Amino acid sequence: MMVSGRLPRWDTWFPDGALDDLLPDPGQRSQVLHRSPELPWKVVAEVLPTPGRAWHNARRSYLQLSAANQATAEQAEERGYRVRRMEADYLALVTQPAMVSDLLLSALRT
Template sequence: MPADPTMLLVHSPLLTSATWDALRPHLEAAGWRVAVLDLRPLVEAPSFHTAVCAAARHVTHGAPTVVVGHSRAGAYLPGIADAVGSDRLDVVFMDARLPHPGTSWFGSLPPDRATWLRERVVSGRLRSWDTWFPTASLADVVPDPDQRRRVLHDLPELPWKVVSEVLPTPGAWDSARRVYLRLSAAYRSTAEQAEERGYRVRSVDAHHLAMVTQPAMVMDQLLSALQP
């Protein structure tokens, strides 16, 4: 481990930085300096991608050695990696979508999934993520009501421009080591695609918010995957 290891955590734009509240103290106890990128204030920016990359540069005091993105944050990780500009950088996709440069979130979806997403738009905004599922299914994933309330509190309704923004082709992130940490069965095919692309892949049979309910396990898997 580097003398001053720094990890930048990037939550899904559909969630909030509370995604990392349970995992962060475990990482800090293991000797990491942790920075958390809060995407909520950025969703109204003219270009969400540009705002995310600029915020990543400012939230880290010195270049991080690891950037971790969860779920829909995966698409922004190449741009973030370029923005922070570390000489040696590990980029971890945690149950995350893979990059889709040259197209938008909406444009990267299969037709049936794109239709499904469109049905969740009201007055130009996506309904908040917690409304996409039956209440009981979220309770199954995060059984503790206080913890569930914190994680799901005040979720954003994303402007459609975030969903339809075409992401640029990244520049220098080719030098980064890419890791895929699969947490849930829903991301099995994505993990397989990552492996085909040369990512280092590690899989556990947990769930999409395992960093909330099983932070010690997720930390162990994450740090194991980052070993040389």
């Protein structure tokens, strides 16, 4: 539920214990949750920039970290983004940082 234009911390969107499989290490899970802010709705409202924006012609990349983002990855490809895919989850930035870094560098090199 959005309050005053802000989304609640993302971990509250799921049932208790749902993050245990994604972040099995209790210390790591605690650290990630402690650093998770509430975000303004406008941060997540626009998934992909629309054509015509000032930076629309800039080099763009999209990293798809889970199957749940397949449709967004396809939209990104249609808009000319370099799309890189990795079978992981939303927390791959935390749980698999080296693989995400390699994927990002791969997109930037092309």
